[in-house]
Amino acid sequence: MNWRLGFLVTAAACAVLPFAVPQHSLTILVEALILGLFAMSLDLLVGYCRLYSFGHAAAYGLGAYSYALILTYVPLPLPAAILLAVAVTIVIAIPIAWICTRSTGVSFAMLTLAFAQLGYAMLFRFRDVTGGSDGLVGIPRHPGPFGIDWFQSKLGYYYLVLACLFGSYLLCRAIVRSPFGAVLAGIRENEAKTIALGYNTRAYKITTVVLAYGFGGLAGALYAAFAGFASPELFFWLTSGRVLIMVIVGGAGTLIGPILGGVSFVFLEHQLSQVTDLWPLIFGTIFMAFVMFAPQGIWGILTSRFRSRRAVSGSDSAKEAPGAAT
Amino acid sequence: MNWFGFILAQCLNALSQASILFFIACGLTLIFGIMRIVNFAHGVIFMLGAYVGYTANVVTGSFLVSLVVAPVVVGLVGMAFERTLLRHLYGRRDGGAYLLLTFGLAVVLSELIRLIWGVQPLGAGIPDFLRGVVIILDQPFPLYRLFLIGLGVAAAIAIWQFLERARPGLLIRAVSQNSEMVHALGTDVDMVRTAVFGFGCALAALGGVLAAPLVTAFLGMGTSVVIDAFVIVIIGGMGSFLGSIIGSVLVAFVQVMGAYYFQDLALALMYLLMLLVLIIRPGGLLGKED
Amino acid sequence: MPLLECRGLVRRFGALVAVDDIDLAVEPGEIRAVIGPNGAGKSTVFNLITSVLKPSAGQVIFAGEDITGMPVHEVAQKGIARTFQLCHIFPALTVRENVRIAAQARDGRRWQFLGGGRVLNRSTSAADEAIARMRLTRMADATAAMLSHGDQRLLEIAMAIAQKPRLLMLDEPTQGLSIEETGRAVQILKDMLTEGDLSVLLVEHDMEVVFKLADNITVLHRGRVIADGSPAAVRASAQVRSAYLGGAQ
Numbered sequence: 001m002n003w004r005l006g007f008l009v010t011a012a013a014c015a016v017l018p019f020a021v022p023q024h025s026l027t028i029l030v031e032a033l034i035l036g037l038f039a040m041s042l043d044l045l046v047g048y049c050r051l052y053s054f055g056h057a058a059a060y061g062l063g064a065y066s067y068a069l070i071l072t073y074v075p076l077p078l079p080a081a082i083l084l085a086v087a088v089t090i091v092i093a094i095p096i097a098w099i100c101t102r103s104t105g106v107s108f109a110m111l112t113l114a115f116a117q118l119g120y121a122m123l124f125r126f127r128d129v130t131g132g133s134d135g136l137v138g139i140p141r142h143p144g145p146f147g148i149d150w151f152q153s154k155l156g157y158y159y160l161v162l163a164c165l166f167g168s169y170l171l172c173r174a175i176v177r178s179p180f181g182a183v184l185a186g187i188r189e190n191e192a193k194t195i196a197l198g199y200n201t202r203a204y205k206i207t208t209v210v211l212a213y214g215f216g217g218l219a220g221a222l223y224a225a226f227a228g229f230a231s232p233e234l235f236f237w238l239t240s241g242r243v244l245i246m247v248i249v250g251g252a253g254t255l256i257g258p259i260l261g262g263v264s265f266v267f268l269e270h271q272l273s274q275v276t277d278l279w280p281l282i283f284g285t286i287f288m289a290f291v292m293f294a295p296q297g298i299w300g301i302l303t304s305r306f307r308s309r310r311a312v313s314g315s316d317s318a319k320e321a322p323g324a325a326t
Numbered sequence: 327m328n329w330f331g332f333i334l335a336q337c338l339n340a341l342s343q344a345s346i347l348f349f350i351a352c353g354l355t356l357i358f359g360i361m362r363i364v365n366f367a368h369g370v371i372f373m374l375g376a377y378v379g380y381t382a383n384v385v386t387g388s389f390l391v392s393l394v395v396a397p398v399v400v401g402l403v404g405m406a407f408e409r410t411l412l413r414h415l416y417g418r419r420d421g422g423a424y425l426l427l428t429f430g431l432a433v434v435l436s437e438l439i440r441l442i443w444g445v446q447p448l449g450a451g452i453p454d455f456l457r458g459v460v461i462i463l464d465q466p467f468p469l470y471r472l473f474l475i476g477l478g479v480a481a482a483i484a485i486w487q488f489l490e491r492a493r494p495g496l497l498i499r500a501v502s503q504n505s506e507m508v509h510a511l512g513t514d515v516d517m518v519r520t521a522v523f524g525f526g527c528a529l530a531a532l533g534g535v536l537a538a539p540l541v542t543a544f545l546g547m548g549t550s551v552v553i554d555a556f557v558i559v560i561i562g563g564m565g566s567f568l569g570s571i572i573g574s575v576l577v578a579f580v581q582v583m584g585a586y587y588f589q590d591l592a593l594a595l596m597y598l599l600m601l602l603v604l605i606i607r608p609g610g611l612l613g614k615e616d
Numbered sequence: 617m618p619l620l621e622c623r624g625l626v627r628r629f630g631a632l633v634a635v636d637d638i639d640l641a642v643e644p645g646e647i648r649a650v651i652g653p654n655g656a657g658k659s660t661v662f663n664l665i666t667s668v669l670k671p672s673a674g675q676v677i678f679a680g681e682d683i684t685g686m687p688v689h690e691v692a693q694k695g696i697a698r699t700f701q702l703c704h705i706f707p708a709l710t711v712r713e714n715v716r717i718a719a720q721a722r723d724g725r726r727w728q729f730l731g732g733g734r735v736l737n738r739s740t741s742a743a744d745e746a747i748a749r750m751r752l753t754r755m756a757d758a759t760a761a762m763l764s765h766g767d768q769r770l771l772e773i774a775m776a777i778a779q780k781p782r783l784l785m786l787d788e789p790t791q792g793l794s795i796e797e798t799g800r801a802v803q804i805l806k807d808m809l810t811e812g813d814l815s816v817l818l819v820e821h822d823m824e825v826v827f828k829l830a831d832n833i834t835v836l837h838r839g840r841v842i843a844d845g846s847p848a849a850v851r852a853s854a855q856v857r858s859a860y861l862g863g864a865q
Contacts (some may be wrong), residue, residue, distance in 0.1 A: 052422050054366075054429065064729065103604055106364040109425055110556045111604060114597045117553065121594065138842035171730075178727035179720055185715045196391055196666070196704070198721040207729075237549050241433050248426060282438040287428035290718030292414050313721060 015163055018155055026154050032266035033161045034223050035316040039166055039262035040255055041215035045242070047253030048176055049208050050188045053110045055116030057239035058096070059213040062089040062119070063220025069129070077144025078151060082221045089217025097209035101202055104191075107136040112238060119158055120235040135231030162223055164205040165259070168215050172255055175211070184208060211231055245287040251297030260299060288291075331463035336582060338462070342471035344578035345478025349533030350551060351558040351570040352485065353526035359502035359565035360522045363412075363421075366428040368530055369552025371434045373402050375531025376543035377439055380448045389453035389539075404527025407431060408520050432548070440545055449542030470609035474536060482571055489531045491566060498522055502565060550596075554581075557600040617680060619815050620696075620783055623743045625664055625674035627657075634660045636839035638674070642783065645788070647809055647816040647824045652836035653860060658819045659701055661836070662787050665817075666698050667691045667797035688742055693722060699772045699779035701788050713754060714760050715743035718775035722838075745753070746778035749808055751800075766797035770804070777808070786819045790825055802828055827851075 001132065019028055038060055045051045070076060076084065100111040125131045129173035130136065141157075143149030150156040175181055186194035189200050195201050224230045242265070250261020265283070270277035294301060350372050357365050365371075375396045382392035382399075411431075412513050415423045452470045460468040464517045489495040500508045534543075541547065558577050562569020577599070584595040618641040624812075629633040635657045644647050650658050663669040663677050667688045676684045678694055697718075706714050719742035720726045731747055747756050750770045755763065760771060776784055789805070790798045802825055807808045809816060809829070820826045824849070826833065833850045835843040839857040843850050850856055 050422055051427050090407060099601055105421055106425060109605055110553060114600055117550065118594060118597050128813060171437055178729045178732040179726050182717055182720060185709060189708055190704060193704040195689045196692060196698065197718050198689050200689050277441065281434060284430055284434035284437055288427060289436065292411065293425045296422065309621045
């Protein structure tokens with residue numbers, strides 16, 4: 001069908017992309033994909049539950065530092081280290097999710113921010129372990145298991161990240177189209193009604209926060225392994241801000257929109273920062289403009305145009321997935 | 327005995343801190359009372375006040391002038407923001423839009439400050455006429471901090487009386503309770519909202535000017551402050567003026583005692599307090615519910 | 617044994633006693649209407665039964681189980697479905713999606729977050745059934761926000777019956793409906809209620825609707841039960857007449 005075709009074409013295009021661009025662009029490509037993954041993880045909260053997290057940097061930072069710290073003690077092969085880092089992030093996310101979901105709206109946002117700030121402060125408190133403001137450097141990528149080491153080269157790592165991104169996207173897409181995902185749509189649209197229907201919405205929200213942290217942690221771990229270092233900046237509120245901007249401008253509630261938002265953000269940032277010092281200001285302003293005039297984001301606009309054209313041509317729109325456009 | 331003097335000094339320390347927190351929290355709670363939104367940019371507004379105050383101080387050479395200029399300038403900025411941007415969101419069903427917009431403002435203002443003033447912390451220090459110490463019960467206590475306490479108390483009384491007695495104050499209280507009714511009675515509610523938003527920002531800016539001599543104006547001073555202010559407003563109750571006073575004092579005491587006794591955990595203590603309050607009363611202890 | 621039993625329900629708001637020692641019972645298969653002047657406490661009773669409000673005193677027994685103060689979602693899981701006075705739906709979703717979420721609510725595998733095709737199919741067919749009952753099939757793909765007020769109310773009822781409840785609680789289902797819409801709704805409800813063994817508790821202001829549908833009526837006035845019986849008995853009751861037509865509140 002339409003979606004499958006689009007997916008395969010995109011996957012194929014991304015697969016051959018490294019050969020079409022100069023070598024030095026590969027670094028930015030990898031960073032872009034990682035940030036796309038990070039942004040998509042936040043979309044689960046913002047786009048599908050309307051839970052605005054101002055502290056999603058915590059997920060990223062947790063993933064990155066977990067990976068780094070694991071490797072300082074145990075020289076695990078890369079895939080194992082990343083999986084373990086994600087597991088650690090998820091475990092830490094559970095009490096965070098439990099506490100944050102006690103409230104909604106602003107209180108939720110503040111609590112998530114507070115946890116990110118707490119993480120930031122903890123890094124400085126335990127600076128013997130975390131390296132304080134210098135962070136952790138020289139983080140390796142170990143080969144294995146079975147001596148597999150194709151991901152140690154930049155090109156190889158690109159394919160690893162690509163696989164993680166596409167795999168995560170497929171997972172997230174399945175989740176939002178599942179019975180679970182349908183309940184998220186209910187929570188988003190009218191939580192009181194969803195509770196009255198018999199759903200324990202708190203449990204659903206906690207699960208979604210944990211999932212969002214999981215995917216965010218994956219992005220963080222991939223980043224730490226790629227860049228080779230982890231710094232406190234990863235927990236800073238502006239990191240949370242950037243990813244939130246990517247989600248909103250890209251198109252909340254579409255999964256694809258935030259991925260594109262993250263990817264374009266990295267490219268634009270790279271290009272613009274060479275030209276002007278004003279780019280964060282520009283992004284902030286663009287963000288506010290979208291919040292006011294185009295809250296459905298770029299991908300939201302594009303897909304709604306496409307969908308209304310489809311409806312006019314009379315095709316079957318009854319197969320809409322529960323929740324927003326995917 | 328000196329021990330008693332020490333305790334007194336700590337209390338006065340906490341009260342001076344409470345003073346600054348009060349200016350920020352009071353602004354936040356007034357804005358919430360009138361508009362039912364939490365101004366996420368409030369911390370950055372505080373920071374903007376500190377920077378504008380610094381420049382005013384340097385340019386005019388007078389701290390007192392900066393105490394007036396900074397709140398006025400920042401208040402106007404706040405009013406401009408409310409008038410041109412925030413106002414557009416009033417019809418929206420989605421409460422998240424306010425959150426995002428004020429967040430966007432925080433980012434934009436933060437960047438502007440960085441571009442205009444640079445990354446180095448700026449501080450002119452405590453003005454000469456407020457330097458020095460006062461001996462209280464054999465303990466030296468900074469004069470500046472006493473000044474803060476005095477100013478805080480004076481402002482609290484002034485605002486309280488304004489809300490209770492003055493006609494504009496009554497209008498503000500009326501609008502926070504039932505804006506439609508007030509509108510039907512012929513008042514320009516939009517103007518009241520703009521004015522209160524500006525006033526709330528001005529108060530936060532004043533807090534910034536007052537804080538700068540103690541901590542210098544630096545990037546990032548807004549982030550922890552906005553959380554502090556939020557905790558205060560939660561404790562005291564969203565929209566409750568009295569609550570903002572009580573909350574400020576409580577939080578200041580926790581911070582000062584925490585910094586002294588649990589040095590390393592001082593930061594964590596704040597968040598624990600917030601967690602505790604939000605766990606027990608997700609809506610706050612006094613005042614209007616969200 | 618009654619399906620639903622309220623014993624000595626009391627609810628205070630400060631000095632105001634909104635619900636003052638109310639006993640109410642619904643037998644299996646019964647359609648009971650709760651009527652009363654404004655402020656009598658009807659919606660408050662509904663909120664007490666479904667745990668949206670916790671009672672100051674008293675008990676709510678459902679199918680022999682004490683459900684007083686149980687979390688709201690658990691009450692629904694026990695088999696109670698309700699509609700609200702101010703229509704509560706999911707405005708941005710389609711009619712079918714609205715009802716499907718309701719139909720899924722008591723499915724054992726509603727948790728499933730991967731796959732779940734079977735769950736979705738089950739609930740979709742249950743939803744289509746409920747939509748057909750409410751005669752909303754031709755707008756199943758329309759966005760709920762686009763529906764007329766009357767159709768939105770029918771949608772809400774469709775969602776309630778899709779939950780396959782044992783007790784259906786309707787809070788002023790015909791409020792805001794035109795005469796024609798009210799007639800249609802009553803006809804639909806009548807057809808539906810006569811075939812199943814659904815029990816219904818109904819708050820209504822429209823007396824014609826009440827007399828067309830209800831087996832028994834409970835009359836509330838200022839938080840107390842002032843009459844309880846068949847429509848004929850209630851119609852004849854002097855107390856009821858004075859409460860409705862007599863002195864001020």
